[in-house]
Amino acid sequence: MAPLGIGLIGTGYMGKCHALAWNAVKTVFGDVERPRLVHLAEANDDLAHARAVEFGFEKATADWRALVADPEVDVVSVTTPNQFHAEMAIAALEAGKHVWCEKPMAPAYADAERMLKAAKAANKVAILGYNYIQNPIIRHIKTLISEGAIGVVNHIRVEMDEDFMADPDTFFYWKSELSAGYGALDDFAVHPLSLLWYLFGHAEAVIADMAKPYADRPLKEGGRRPVENHDAANVLMRLGGGISAVLMANRAAWGRKGRIALQLYGSSGSITFDQERMNEFELYQADRRTTEQGFRKILAAPAHRPYDRFIPAPGHGLGFNDLKIIECRELIRAISGEPSSIVTFEDGLRIEKSVHAMAQSYHQRRWIEIA
Numbered sequence: 001m002a003p004l005g006i007g008l009i010g011t012g013y014m015g016k017c018h019a020l021a022w023n024a025v026k027t028v029f030g031d032v033e034r035p036r037l038v039h040l041a042e043a044n045d046d047l048a049h050a051r052a053v054e055f056g057f058e059k060a061t062a063d064w065r066a067l068v069a070d071p072e073v074d075v076v077s078v079t080t081p082n083q084f085h086a087e088m089a090i091a092a093l094e095a096g097k098h099v100w101c102e103k104p105m106a107p108a109y110a111d112a113e114r115m116l117k118a119a120k121a122a123n124k125v126a127i128l129g130y131n132y133i134q135n136p137i138i139r140h141i142k143t144l145i146s147e148g149a150i151g152v153v154n155h156i157r158v159e160m161d162e163d164f165m166a167d168p169d170t171f172f173y174w175k176s177e178l179s180a181g182y183g184a185l186d187d188f189a190v191h192p193l194s195l196l197w198y199l200f201g202h203a204e205a206v207i208a209d210m211a212k213p214y215a216d217r218p219l220k221e222g223g224r225r226p227v228e229n230h231d232a233a234n235v236l237m238r239l240g241g242g243i244s245a246v247l248m249a250n251r252a253a254w255g256r257k258g259r260i261a262l263q264l265y266g267s268s269g270s271i272t273f274d275q276e277r278m279n280e281f282e283l284y285q286a287d288r289r290t291t292e293q294g295f296r297k298i299l300a301a302p303a304h305r306p307y308d309r310f311i312p313a314p315g316h317g318l319g320f321n322d323l324k325i326i327e328c329r330e331l332i333r334a335i336s337g338e339p340s341s342i343v344t345f346e347d348g349l350r351i352e353k354s355v356h357a358m359a360q361s362y363h364q365r366r367w368i369e370i371a
């Protein structure tokens with residue numbers, strides 16, 4: 001395959017993460033062509049040019065449409081705030097580009113549907129940034145579950161918490177706007193949903209509650225603005241196979257920095273994992289002698305593929321940005337027509353359907369079945 005020409009829209013938290021991944025994917029995996037970093041777009045010219053130099057892109061623009069129209073660009077990374085995803089991803093697909101769009105697809109379900117429609121019409125690879133499924137530890141947990149290491153899983157608890165909205169004096173910014181989505185549900189809950197989908201399948205029924213810890217926030221320019229969405233959510237869910245699940249998400253949980261804590265309970269054992277300690281998991285197997293029963297902590301090691309592509313030594317650990325490099329490799333695999341482990345727009349839409357069902361359930365105060 002010829003080297004892929006890359007376009008990157010947005011250079012904030014996720015934009016830099018995508019840029020690191022595009023820069024590193026050849027070095028880490030070896031068996032791919034080194035991508036060509038062609039075109040970068042930001043909100044203004046100065047920032048675009050500065051970031052293009054830092055990230056190693058050839059061209060810079062303040063007009064993302066010029067990037068999308070660039071014939072040298074084959075893949076577009078969309079890393080802008082949620083409300084821009086639909087317009088940018090659809091334009092890129094209509095221009096014949098593959099798309100790697102950050103989660104969630106779009107605040108409005110109809111826009112997410114349009115994104116899937118555009119991907120199908122273009123017949124291009126369109127995936128979402130659900131990097132947590134790429135953790136070699138999560139992949140191994142999937143293998144253990146399929147091998148029956150903890151029997152038949154019947155109950156799951158998952159919590160996703162951070163504290164970047166915990167301070168009531170944090171300035172109002174786009175994440176508190178209703179145009180960006182429901183808040184904890186589409187900003188956070190989608191990640192645990194991607195993990196549950198990867199390990200077990202999509203939610204079949206949900207009932208949710210949402211909470212708004214702070215009614216308003218200060219504005220940088222002075223005054224205050226009402227918070228338009230909910231920073232916390234609690235959800236009961238039913239998955240296939242009769243699995244009951246609890247999902248809790250909170251962007252205002254002091255002390256939590258990157259918690260995605262999974263507890264999986266099966267008929268013959270349990271598994272626990274927390275993204276804050278992403279290089280380990282705990283396994284409890286009930287077939288051990290009672291004198292030695294207890295959770296065993298297992299550290300990430302080269303045998304948990306593709307950890308071996310990064311480091312030959314066990315226990316040294318991968319980081320968040322490495323998950324994006326693995327996701328990037330999977331995207332290239334998909335573009336080459338090889339089997340890959342990615343969240344396509346099709347599965348992403350189903351995740352978003354679950355999120356909208358949760359919001360609907362909160363407003364109607366009842367269980368919602370998801371078709």
Ligand SMILES: NC(=O)c1ccc[n+]([C@@H]2O[C@H](COP(=O)([O-])OP(=O)(O)OC[C@H]3O[C@@H](n4cnc5c(N)ncnc54)[C@H](O)[C@@H]3O)[C@@H](O)[C@H]2O)c1
Pocket residue numbers: 009010011012013014015041042043062064079080081082084102103104129130131187
């Ligand atoms: N996968 C993950 O783990 C993860 C983590 C954080 C954020 N995200 C997602 O990534 C997306 C971006 O979040 P972020 O935290 O990086 O935001 P951010 O605010 O750090 O970065 C957004 C960038 O987009 C730029 N931008 C805005 N409008 C633009 C335009 N018209 N043209 C070009 N650039 C423009 C901004 O200037 C900014 O640099 C969101 O959808 C968010 O949900 C995903």
